[in-house]
Structures are given as structure tokens and as C-alpha cells.
Amino acid sequence: MRARAYRLLTALLLASTAVAVSAGAARHAPTTVPPCKGVKLSASYLAIAAPGAGPGFLFRIENHTAKPILLEKPVPSSAHWYARVGNRWLWRASAGRGGALANALVPNGPMFAWRATTPSGDPEYLTVPAKGAQQWIESMRDDPAIAYRPSCAHCNYPGESDYQAVFAYAVLPAPDERATNLLRCGLRSDPVPMPPRALESVPDAR
Numbered sequence: 378m379r380a381r382a383y384r385l386l387t388a389l390l391l392a393s394t395a396v397a398v399s400a401g402a403a404r405h406a407p408t409t410v411p412p413c414k415g416v417k418l419s420a421s422y423l424a425i426a427a428p429g430a431g432p433g434f435l436f437r438i439e440n441h442t443a444k445p446i447l448l449e450k451p452v453p454s455s456a457h458w459y460a461r462v463g464n465r466w467l468w469r470a471s472a473g474r475g476g477a478l479a480n481a482l483v484p485n486g487p488m489f490a491w492r493a494t495t496p497s498g499d500p501e502y503l504t505v506p507a508k509g510a511q512q513w514i515e516s517m518r519d520d521p522a523i524a525y526r527p528s529c530a531h532c533n534y535p536g537e538s539d540y541q542a543v544f545a546y547a548v549l550p551a552p553d554e555r556a557t558n559l560l561r562c563g564l565r566s567d568p569v570p571m572p573p574r575a576l577e578s579v580p581d582a583r
Contacts, residue, residue, distance in 0.1 A: 410490045410547050413562035415442040416505075418453065420544050420569045424578075426516035432578055433516035434523065434569065436544070440505040447558045450501040451522040453544040457481035458525060458576070459568070460537035466568075467534055473522040476545025477565045488563035490547035493554075502556065517579050525579050540575055541568040 417439045426433025455473025459466040475490045547563040
């Protein structure tokens with residue numbers, strides 16, 4: 378069992394690294410960041426995110442601090458899927474470039490942020506006002522950061538039934554990036570319930 382867990386964790390880290398590299402961003406080794414205080418990321422599953430777009434999620438960020446915050450898109454920056462087998466939740470797949478990569482089911486576990494070596498040409502940001510909130514809808518088909526991408530032959534389990542997803546955000550600026558109020562801590566959603574076999578409805582999911 379320990380050998381299997383080690384193989385799954387290794388595959389997870391390699392898959393996450395591959396996604397970052399395929400996006401064309403040269404990055405340093407991951408840096409851990411603390412969880413944010415006073416800022417909350419939440420999500421809920423949508424069977425239809427938009428006409429013809431398939432399933433997705435409604436995301437919401439609540440800022441309970443006295444200052445506005447800035448997040449570099451995509452938000453969230455990573456997604457992690459789990460399936461229930463008996464009374465255990467087992468990791469299935471991950472995508473994205475920063476967030477809860479080691480064990481997304483541990484609420485206070487380490488969160489890894491990938492820092493670009495050079496600033497992107499024209500970064501886009503999401504602003505959440507002080508004592509305010511922002512919410513939006515993203516489909517799994519249209520957003521690579523939350524697209525379901527099984528990365529190994531061990532990502533399906535006999536007897537699996539229910540599913541859940543955990544989303545995270547953890548992005549640090551490049552050395553020359555000057556973005557005031559950029560969030561430098563990590564966000565992690567609670568596990569988001571999904572219908573049984575919901576991932577089979579995602580275009581190109583398998």
C-alpha cells in the first residue's frame with residue numbers, strides 16, 4: 378500500500394510539473410506558501426456550465442480583509458479529483474500549476490506555488506474588493522487549470538462511486554512583476570461533491 382501511495386504521489390507531482398511546462402512558462406522549484414487568513418475560496422458543481430460547454434463549477438472568493446486583493450489568472454490555479462471507494466477517498470487526477478499538490482484532503486497541508494522566472498507578457502488579474510466578493514462560472518472543457526486529466530493507469534479504482542474535487546490557488550509573482558496587493562498566500566476550497574460518474578460527461582475526459 379505504501380509503494381502504491383508513493384507511485385501515485387510521484388505521478389501527481391510529475392503531472393503537475395508537466396502541465397506547467399506545457400504551458401510554456403519556465404519556473405523554479407515549487408515554494409510552499411501559508412494558507413490565507415480572511416480570504417475564502419469556495420466552489421459548487423454545475424452539470425451545465427454554459428450551453429454546449431458541458432459541466433463546470435461556480436467559483437466564489439470572499440475577501441473579509443480591509444484591503445482589496447489581486448489574483449493572477451487562472452483562478453483557481455489547480456484542481457484535484459478524488460473518488461470514494463468504500464469509506465476511503467483516493468486521488469484520481471490533478472491539473473494546473475499551483476496549489477494543494479501533496480494531499481489536497483489535508484486542510485492545513487502544504488501548498489506549493491510556482492513562481493515564473495520572467496513576468497508573462499500581459500498577465501490578467503482578478504480583483505476582489507475589501508470586505509467584498511467575486512463569483513464566476515468556468516467549464517472544465519474551456520479551462521485547462523480545472524480540466525480533468527487522468528495522468529496514470531492507476532487513476533480508476535474498482536468499486537469507486539462518488540466523486541469530489543478540491544480547488545486551490547497559489548501563485549507568486551515573477552522577480553520583475555509589480556502588482557500591488559497581489560495575493561501571496563494560498564487558497565484551498567473544501568471538497569466539492571460531484572454526482573457519481575460525473576467525470577464521464579466531460580468532453581475528452583478519458
